[in-house]
Amino acid sequence: MLDMSVRDAEYSCQASMGRASQGELLQGTLPLLxxxxxxxxxxxxxxxARRIQQLSKSVLRVEQGSLYPALHRMELDGSIESYxxxxxxNRKAKYYRLTRRGARELANETxxxxxxxxxxxxxxxxx
Amino acid sequence: xxxxxxLMRLWxxxxxxxxxxxxxxxxxxxxxxxxxxxxxxxxxxxxxxxxRARARREFGNAARFQETSHDLFxxxxxxxxxxxxxxxxxxxxxxxxxxxxxxxxxxVGIGAATAAFAIVDALMLRGLTVREPDRLVxxxxxxxxxxxxxxxxxxRWQDVPDTPLDVAGASDVITQxxxxxxxxxxxxxxxxxxxxxxxxVMGAEMExxxxxxxxxxxxxxxxxxxxxxxxxxxxxxxxSGLSVEIDGIRYPVVGxxxxxxxxxxxxxxxxxxxxxxxxxxALRGPGTLxxxxxxxxxxxxxxxxxxxxxxxxxxxxxxxxxxxxxxVAEKIVELGVDSPEAARDRRQTFALVxxxxxxxxxxxxxxxxxxxx
Numbered sequence: 001m002l003d004m005s006v007r008d009a010e011y012s013c014q015a016s017m018g019r020a021s022q023g024e025l026l027q028g029t030l031p032l033l034x035x036x037x038x039x040x041x042x043x044x045x046x047x048x049a050r051r052i053q054q055l056s057k058s059v060l061r062v063e064q065g066s067l068y069p070a071l072h073r074m075e076l077d078g079s080i081e082s083y084x085x086x087x088x089x090n091r092k093a094k095y096y097r098l099t100r101r102g103a104r105e106l107a108n109e110t111x112x113x114x115x116x117x118x119x120x121x122x123x124x125x126x127x
Numbered sequence: 128x129x130x131x132x133x134l135m136r137l138w139x140x141x142x143x144x145x146x147x148x149x150x151x152x153x154x155x156x157x158x159x160x161x162x163x164x165x166x167x168x169x170x171x172x173x174x175x176x177x178x179r180a181r182a183r184r185e186f187g188n189a190a191r192f193q194e195t196s197h198d199l200f201x202x203x204x205x206x207x208x209x210x211x212x213x214x215x216x217x218x219x220x221x222x223x224x225x226x227x228x229x230x231x232x233x234x235v236g237i238g239a240a241t242a243a244f245a246i247v248d249a250l251m252l253r254g255l256t257v258r259e260p261d262r263l264v265x266x267x268x269x270x271x272x273x274x275x276x277x278x279x280x281x282x283r284w285q286d287v288p289d290t291p292l293d294v295a296g297a298s299d300v301i302t303q304x305x306x307x308x309x310x311x312x313x314x315x316x317x318x319x320x321x322x323x324x325x326x327x328v329m330g331a332e333m334e335x336x337x338x339x340x341x342x343x344x345x346x347x348x349x350x351x352x353x354x355x356x357x358x359x360x361x362x363x364x365x366x367s368g369l370s371v372e373i374d375g376i377r378y379p380v381v382g383x384x385x386x387x388x389x390x391x392x393x394x395x396x397x398x399x400x401x402x403x404x405x406x407x408x409a410l411r412g413p414g415t416l417x418x419x420x421x422x423x424x425x426x427x428x429x430x431x432x433x434x435x436x437x438x439x440x441x442x443x444x445x446x447x448x449x450x451x452x453x454x455v456a457e458k459i460v461e462l463g464v465d466s467p468e469a470a471r472d473r474r475q476t477f478a479l480v481x482x483x484x485x486x487x488x489x490x491x492x493x494x495x496x497x498x499x500x
Contacts (some may be wrong), residue, residue: 045156046163064160064186068153076136094156 030062030070031079032113035098035106038080042097044087045071071096079105161186255485256387258330259433263482264292264440265391266430266447271480272488275299275426278403281322283454284430284447291438291446295328296403296428297321300395301410303373314358318373319390319397320407326350326384326400328433329391336382344404349378353386355398371399374410391431393485403428431482444479451477 037043037051048071049062074080079102085095098106142149161182168178219226254260267273281296298320326338334353349371356369369380378401389396401407434443455472462469 044159046160064157068156068160072153076139078135091159091162092155093159094152 029113030066031074032106032109033060033062034067034070034074034096035079035102035109038096038098039103039106042083042085042095044085044093044095046093048096074102078102157186254483255329255391255393256331256385258332260330260483261481262434262436263329264432264434264443264479265482265486266294266432266477267480269476269478271478273429273480273486274477276428276430277426278428280426280451280454281428281430284432284450285322285324287446287450290435292432292434292443293324293328294430294432295322295325296430297325297391298403298427299429300390300392300397303410316355316359316371316373317395317398318410319392319400320403320410321400323402325431328431329388330433331388332385334383334385336380338382339400339402343381343402347376347378347404347406348381348402350382350384350400351380352384352389352396352398354389354396356383359398373399373401376406391429391482391486393487429486432479440479440481447479448477 033052034048037048037055043051045064045067049064049067052060052062071080071082075082075096078099080096081099082094082096085093087093164186165175165178165182168181169175173181255263257263265273266276276296278296281294284290284294301318301320302315303318304315321339323339323341323343326333331338333350336350338350339348351369351371370377371380372378378399384400390400401410432443432447434440455469458472459466459469
């Protein structure tokens with residue numbers, strides 16, 4: 001099975017050349033995936049990572065080394081906000097939820113991603 | 128989000144920098160992730176110790192991205208500053224001699240700068256607290272130094288018909304020991320003898336009472352500064368009925384000058400003004416106004432003037448010089464062309480200079496070095 005890491009190049013200080021080029025391709029996709037995941041409701045970091053993995057049928061695996069910096073950056077940018085909640089096992093966990101701004105970003109970015117993916121798909125088919 | 132985004136961001140960052148709570152939050156968040164990862168492996172059937180080892184390996188270096196997150200939120204500059212300060216304090220405690228030297232140098236430096244500024248402020252920046260100071264002039268040498276004139280010369284300038292400027296005379300400051308029993312007897316009392324129109328010419332307003340009137344030369348009266356009023360006569364209170372005693376003579380106070388006015392001599396503010404009169408002139412010592420007529424020609428008065436509206440300083444100078452020439456000509460007729468006094472008067476040249484910032488002979492001496500400062 002194909003195992004591809006989603007890395008945001010911006011946060012990946014130790015990325016080798018090969019991985020960096022892979023990350024570059026996918027740059028900006030991690031925040032989009034996080035926004036998409038949180039659109040179904042607030043969640044904590046671990047669950048967000050698992051949910052992305054699950055939704056991508058295990059194709060995409062999010063490393064925590066990328067996940068948390070991305071979450072914190074997005075919180076700072078105001079597209080998500082955090083609060084302390086309890087998990088189903090009654091553990092204290094930091095939950096993230098979409099802000100109104102985040103919801104707007106999700107819509108815009110989804111459209112943009114689809115346009116780019118469509119364009120790339122067209123080119124690849126032409127080839 | 129109710130707050131503007133940038134404000135929210137600033138708040139988050141400030142909180143993170145100052146409290147350290149953010150770091151605890153991140154540690155907790157990462158610890159939970161590790162724990163959930165471990166539990167996930169256990170639920171897949173791995174033995175606990177293997178599950179833990181695998182979770183840790185996969186998790187990687189938590190400290191690294193904890194730091195990344197910290198940098199994201201905190202103000203590095205503020206933090207580094209705090210670190211530096213703590214380091215500085217530690218070092219200073221370890222080396223007290225060095226610290227004392229540094230502190231002493233700084234103290235001397237700051238003190239010197241402050242003192243220098245006080246002088247600059249007093250001599251160069253602060254003007255006179257009078258009405259339209261730009262119209263004030265003084266009779267000076269052609270190099271601009273204020274000169275002393277005999278009382279007779281002042282009177283001649285005062286008597287010019289259709290004069291383009293009003294002139295008044297003022298002695299230099301006479302210093303007297305204060306009378307015992309005053310509220311503040313530590314400072315000398317500074318007295319200036321002035322012609323009765325001095326305050327009108329200077330454009331100095333009265334805080335209380337009145338300025339001198341023309342017939343105040345007959346009975347002893349005084350005008351005092353607001354500063355002196357407060358300093359030594361125990362005020363604020365009623366100024367009426369006040370008097371100052373100088374050389375055994377009691378001078379009733381008729382007026383208190385407006386706060387901030389200490390006469391034209393900026394560096395030596397006057398406490399008490401007395402009108403130029405035979406009785407007060409004696410304060411300067413014997414011989415000033417006594418003796419034969421030309422003997423009273425001793426120069427002891429600064430002459431200040433207030434230009435009439437629309438008059439330039441050059442026009443006023445020309446007019447004053449013309450009057451002076453007539454006066455000197457009269458003296459020559461009376462004393463003879465070969466008299467030493469006539470010769471002196473003929474040589475004497477003068478010009479009017481602006482007195483908008485008062486009289487401070489120190490100013491020209493310090494102007495250049497202070498200007499550099």
